[in-house]
Amino acid sequence: MWSTRYLHIGTENRFLTSAWLGTLGCALPGAIAAKRAYPDKPVIALTGDGGFSMVMQDFVTAVHYKMKMIVIVLNNQELSFIKYEQQSAGELNYAIDLPNIDYAGFAENCGGKGYHVETREELERALEKAEQDNVPVIIDAYVDPDAAPLPGKIVWEEAKGYLSFEGKELKEKHRIAKMPPLKTIIRRFS
Numbered sequence: 356m357w358s359t360r361y362l363h364i365g366t367e368n369r370f371l372t373s374a375w376l377g378t379l380g381c382a383l384p385g386a387i388a389a390k391r392a393y394p395d396k397p398v399i400a401l402t403g404d405g406g407f408s409m410v411m412q413d414f415v416t417a418v419h420y421k422m423k424m425i426v427i428v429l430n431n432q433e434l435s436f437i438k439y440e441q442q443s444a445g446e447l448n449y450a451i452d453l454p455n456i457d458y459a460g461f462a463e464n465c466g467g468k469g470y471h472v473e474t475r476e477e478l479e480r481a482l483e484k485a486e487q488d489n490v491p492v493i494i495d496a497y498v499d500p501d502a503a504p505l506p507g508k509i510v511w512e513e514a515k516g517y518l519s520f521e522g523k524e525l526k527e528k529h530r531i532a533k534m535p536p537l538k539t540i541i542r543r544f545s
């Protein structure tokens with residue numbers, strides 16, 4: 356989602372994503388395939404923590420075959436896209452939390468290199484170092500879970516759904532009991 360919106364790929368580079376922008380967990384295997392096809396080109400994978408944790412064992416393959424690449428994990432400790440899908444459908448959030456995994460530590464334990472970054476400056480420094488590394492690298496990038504991947508055009512149904520979610524969440528948070536119908540309330544005062 357973020358890469359299709361913000362990356363300036365140019366004409367000299369190739370960009371791979373899953374068909375219909377849908378399938379989760381394609382970044383790392385995609386990067387391995389890209390490196391196999393173009394061993395002399397630099398390869399960078401960009402993935403969410405949910406997508407990455409579905410296929411992270413494949414990093415071992417990258418290490419084993421000495422496939423130099425940089426994997427940037429956008430770590431927000433949740434399935435953020437699903438969180439916003441649930442909200443726009445008027446649902447309370449459920450089953451979207453992920454554990455706080457040390458992906459940089461995982462990279463080191465596999466025989467690769469890992470960098471933990473929390474700021475833009477740290478990210479830039481890590482990228483510079485990663486370019487010099489001769490083993491596969493994971494940059495564990497902590498990102499804001501409240502960055503909403505809003506659609507280009509918000510349709511009425513989604514706006515209505517979001518309003519309904521806000522109402523439900525407010526009731527839940529403040530433990531507001533179910534209100535009686537308005538006419539019952541009026542009768543009490545008359």
Ligand SMILES: Cc1ncc(C[n+]2csc(CCOP(=O)(O)OP(=O)(O)O)c2C)c(N)n1
Pocket residue numbers: 377378379380402403404405406407429431433434435436437
């Ligand atoms: C194989 C597969 N399973 C499930 C989904 C549904 N799905 C779409 S986005 C998403 C969550 C993505 O989480 P993460 O990779 O952490 O990225 P974030 O939205 O948090 O940036 C899920 C489960 C999917 N698209 N493909």
Ligand SMILES: [Mg+2]
Pocket residue numbers: 403404405429430431432433434435
């Ligand atoms: Mg995530």
